[in-house]
Every structure is written in structure tokens, then in C-alpha cells.
Amino acid sequence: MKSYERLMEYAKYPTGSIEENASCPSNPKEFDFANALAEEMKSLGITDAEVDENCYVMGTIPANIEGYDGPVLGLIAHIDTSPDAPNENVKPKLTHYEGGDLILNEKEDLKISADALKNFIGCDIITSDGTTLLGADNKAGVAEIMTLAEILHNDSSIPHGTIRIAFTPDEEIGRSSDLFDVEKFGADCAYTIDGDLFGECQSETFSAMGATVTVTGISYHPGFAKNNMKNAIHVAEEFEQMLPVNERPEYREGREGFYHITSFNGSVEKATMGYIIRDFVWEKIESRCEVMRKAAEYLNHVYGEGTVQVEFTEQYHNMGEVVEKHPKLTEIPLDVIREMGYTPDTAPIRGGTDGAFLSFKGLPCPNLGPGGSNFHSRQEFAVVQDMENATKMIIEVVQRIAKLKKDEL
Template identity: 45%
Template sequence: MTDQLPDVAQRFLRYVQVDSPGDPDAPEDRVPSLPQQHDMARLLAEELAALGCDNVATDEHAYVTAAVPASPGAEAAEPLALIAHIDVSHDVPNTGVKPQVTLYEGGALGMGDLTVLPDEVPTLAAYAGGLVITSDGTTLLSADDKAGVAEIMALVARIAENPELPHPPLRIAFVPDEEIGHGASLLDLDAFGAAYAYTVDGGPVGEISYECFNAVGADVTITGSVVHPGDAKHRMVNALTLWRQLDAMLPQDERPENTEGYEGYFHCTNLTGDCGEVRAHYILRDFDAAGMAHRRVLLETAAGYLNEKYGTGRVSVAFHEEYCNMAEHLTDVPFLVDNALAATRACGVEPQVRAIRGGTDGAQLTFRGLPCPNLGTGGALCHSLREFVPVRALEAVTDILQDLVARFV
């Protein structure tokens, strides 16, 4: 069956079987966070070179870049970039992926001992009668973002086969460690030479995103006073108790499990410690800059209250910026979204403009001066063992990309 699949699906099946995990606990200066990402980078560089791309390069950080010459007559157009990431989520087992190709006949979609029901993913029913790719249920599939990688590569292959397809000079980049917040931060934009870009990363076919969270990380350190519990009255300060109090002072209805749409949140992602010391990591998310400022004040106020009650210096909070809402910088280039909308409709898909309740490489690149909305890949239930992608979705996104690049000639 697999040898009869379209090129984009064959590429996807090949890529998901190349392990490229990231390590969220790696030192920030270690890029990629795990060396297996070099395997994926080398494979893509080899394929780009075989397709006749110019300036194919992969560096010591597992960044892959290449240039595709413009179609005849479009040489003067401004270069456009397509970008995806090669690492995969660490939320569930992510190595040794064994992709399965299933003829989906409607109802429950199975993958090993797991199933997905159409009620859970409304788009699933539309693919009845077609082929769907899943894992075997023991790992993620890694459609996020190897579906995006495959779709970009399939477009490059189409152009290599037919250079007359209208397109401006194209710049291609595949980057490491997006899932742990590093992403495209080391991409040399001057050398890359693109005027505009799109990331192809997650979401249903036709999804277009140019808004994302403002994102801040907060490291909370709580210092207790340890004495024998039999002689602790008025003497012990239990750091675990202080953390429970601090967490309870944050709005309980503003947690990820209680929010949607444009609602922001506080999220404690990691907690370590004991009676003597607790370290907690929070992520703060808000679409509005003023809302984010308010969240920081709430956390600082909670820490200040505990310091006043239990003694100065008990609780400290260190904030660090992660990314900002890219909408602030994309309003000056509305044609990027307009072209994506037009290309999606031209391919028979009704576009869905959605704010990203997360971040993409596009947010970081936009703030670095490369305007970069995000396009969906057709994958569903990403970061889970039940992740899947229909073959028709992979083809549809490749078609959208082909129409999209033609609009920049």
C-alpha cells in the first residue's frame, strides 16, 4: 500500500521513523538538545541537494537551510521562506515510531489499543473512505511537525519536477528544538535572505494563525526553616506549605484546564523540593500585553504577601520572557494573511483563522524582523499517543503551499 501513496505521504512515513527527540532539561546553550536531531537534519539536507536546491547547508546546531531558484520571470520577486521544525514533543514516548496506514471507513479510528471517535475530532468524519496515518499507539506519530516538513519537501519536489510552476525565490529552513522553546533563535536571518515567511506547524487543514500568546516563564524559589517536627510550633516554616498557599492565591479559574479561546492562564509545570526548599516553574500566558503585566503583578503580590507573613526573602520570583504576540508586528503586512486565505479557498478549503494558544517559531521570527504567520499541517491530537494525519490532508496542505507561493510572483 505504501508504495502507492502520494509523494508527501511517503516522505512523512520516512521522516517519522527517524528519531529526533528534544530534551527540555538540557542546558540552554546545548543546541540541539539531543544529538539525534542531527540525523533528521542530515537526511533533509541530502534530499534537498538531490532535488537541486542551491546553498544547501546543515550546521553544528542541526539547522538545515536551502534556496530554491525562482520560476522563469520571477527572479526579481522578494524571497519567501517556508519553515518547519524537526524535533518532536516530549509529552509522551517519542522514539521508535511505527507508523500505520489505515483505510478509515468511519466511526472509531484505531491505533493499537487506542481509539479516536469523530465526536472528539469533528474533522475526522470528513476523511471516511480515505487513508489515515497513525502510530501503533505506543508512541506519538510526530505529525507535529514532521507533517509540515513533509509538505514543504513535497512542494520542493514538485518544483524540481516542474520548474515552471510559478514561485518567487524560496528559502527553506528546518530548525531544531521548537518544542522546548529554542526553535529558530539561531537562524541567521541576514544570511537566510527571506523577506517574508510562513511556518507550517500543527493544526487542521486551512488553519491560519497570526496571533499567539504573550509568554513569560516564572521561577519561584521558596525557602523554609527546618526543625524537628516534634518541636516545630512557631519555629518551623514548611516550604511546601508556603507553595500551596502561593498557588492557591492565583486565580483558580485561570488554569489551562479551565480556559479556551483568548483566555490566558497560570500553569505550574514543574515542582521539586521538600520542607526546606521548593522550586516551582510557572508559565504565564496572555494574548494582551496589559493582561500579561497584570499576571506578573498577581504572582509578585502573592510572593510579597508570604514574605510579609513569614519573613523577608522566603519567596523569590524570577521572570523571563519567552515570546510575544506576533499580531503586533503583522498588521503592517496584511497581504501575508490575505494570500494565505486566498490560496486556501482556491484549493477548495474554507480557511479557519485562529489564535494560537501556544507559540511557534513564527512568533520569534516575527519579532526578529521576519514576518511569519503559521499554517496548519492537517495533523490532529498532536503531542498524544492518538495523534493522526489523513493522507488527503497532507496532499491538501501541499496544494495550498503551491498556490500560496504563486501569489508572491
């Protein structure tokens, strides 16, 4: 079975993660997909495939090189899909694309723009029917890893070292590495097969901080509120307006960081705001935190001490701090992509991946693009030819990693 065929089957599993549920997995239906993958892995000779109590799937493809003592390579993808768009009853469809806007749902005039598809004229495009997301993030990566497993199972002439496979739950809500047992996984290095289009080889992510802003007000009868009421909603609005407007994510790109308000709940007596703070250099994260502290200090001076409180939660660091110490991990896929006739995309990830967390747990883990785009939306799509190229690339990378000694990583 080819990678794109697997994606079209895997997409039908409803595995949208649920942020409000603190359990792991957050969506019990993730177990259905995880168990199906473990059974498929066993059919491909991965005899130790298992699903643990938290829905992590792991298994081993043994080396077929006699006396192999090189690096153990991990391949990782996540099984959950984004909760940001409808994600149940996914109906994948395949379209041979010849140009123009690709209509997904005529009733709602929902389409993928010709501009988004301009590089894929003559290609085969997988989408949903327009009522849900597709789930190529990250089931395209899952499909490519499983297809690699099938190819290696059927063709013993492809030399490879020991390969560890892992499929993780709840990446889309930032929890996928929380219970990932790096020691049990036993890999020396790994790749996440995640992200966007084929040709991506990414060794950097944002560094990330979370912030909770709590505003305490004073409620008073509005008829007698003068000099008595302190409306927490208005103070919270002032705080948000004190942050640089042009440093919101809708105005940023490339290596530019941002402040992003993600939630607001308020009454006269109390208002809370959730923020994420992103940049590629940790010192800039700290500078952004200081801007927020200064805003709180000013408002406390105006409205009274303790009116505004800001609490910060460190989330993850730029994985480049770790991956740069293992240059072969990026040099090899970059060379393969070029040899295939493509120009690699090494732009840093404007987000986080399993690899960002795992790198700091001792598992250096760059990211390789599986061949999809427009993630977290009903306009999500995957390109069949990109998925086939990604699978070929990963197979070649596996062979080249097997030629290294552990100290050459």
C-alpha cells in the same frame, strides 16, 4: 513521492527533543534526520543545501522568473518531535477510516475517538501503532515543503520567486529560533508550516512569560517544631492556591489566557515552582505578573520578608504585533483556501511557533496548518487528504507571493 509518503518515512527518525540537555540540538539524533534532508534537497536541485553545526538546515530554490526582484519567501518547519510522549521506534500505519473509534492499541484500549475523526469519514488516516506519538508535528510540515521542492524541480511551468527553506531543531522545547540566523536566511517574509489541520492560517500567538517562584523555609525537628518550623512546601501550596483556579489551562479556550504550574520541587527548607503565563495581549501578561507579585507580598507579610521570591523571564510576544503590518501574507493564503472550497480557520495559536520568535527578529512569519491533530500524544494523527490539500495550497501561495513587489508585503 507524495507528502504523506514522506511523512511515513520521516516519522521513523527518532528526533524527540530533550529539555534537560542544553546543547543544540538537544538530541544528537536530530542530526541524522537533518543530514538526510540536506541530501534529499540536493537530489531535488537545491545545490546549496547545508546543515550547520547547530543542526539548522537551509537551502535555496532559485526563482524561475526572468529578472525576478520580488520578495524572497521562506518556508520553515521543525525537525524535532515532542518529548511529552514516547518518540522512539515510531511505526507509522495507514488506515482508511470509515467511522467509529479508531483503535490504536487493543491491549491498552488506546484509541482515537470517533468525535475527533468525525470530519474525516472516508479519508485515509496516518497514526503510529499506539506505542509512540507519530511526529506529524512537525514532520508533516517538513514533508509538504519537501514535496513542494520536488514538484517545482520537476515542473518548470510553475512560476515562482526565490524560495528559502529552513528546518530547525528543538522547537518543541522553545529553542528553535535561538540560533536561527535571519540575516543568513535572507528571506523577506516566511511561513511556518506547523500547527494543526489544513485550513489554518494563523497570524497570532500567545504572548508568553515564564516565572520561577522560590520559597525559603526553616527546617526544625518535628518534635520541637512549634513556632520554629516554616515548611516551604506548605507556603508554596498556599501561593499556588492564591492564583485563580478557573484560570488554569484546563479551564481556558479561545482568547483566554492562563497561569500554568509546570514543575514543583520541594523540601521543608526550600521549594521551587515553575510557571508559564500566557495571554494574547501583553498588558494582560503584565496584569497576571502583578497578581503573582501581590501573592508573594502577602505571604512575605505572613511568614517573613524574603520567604517568597518571584522571578519573571520574558519569552515571546504575540506575533500579530508584527504580522498585522504585512496584510498580504495572510490575505493570500486565506483567499487560496476559500478558492479551494474550504472555510479558513484564523483562530489564534494557543501556543508559540518559530514564527513568533522570528517575526520579532525581523522576519514576518504567519503559520499554515499541515493537516494533523492530537499532537504530543500517542493519539496523534495526520490526514492524507489534508496533507495533499496543504501542499496544493502552499504551491499556489508561492506563485502569488512571486507576483508581489517587496513593498507590497
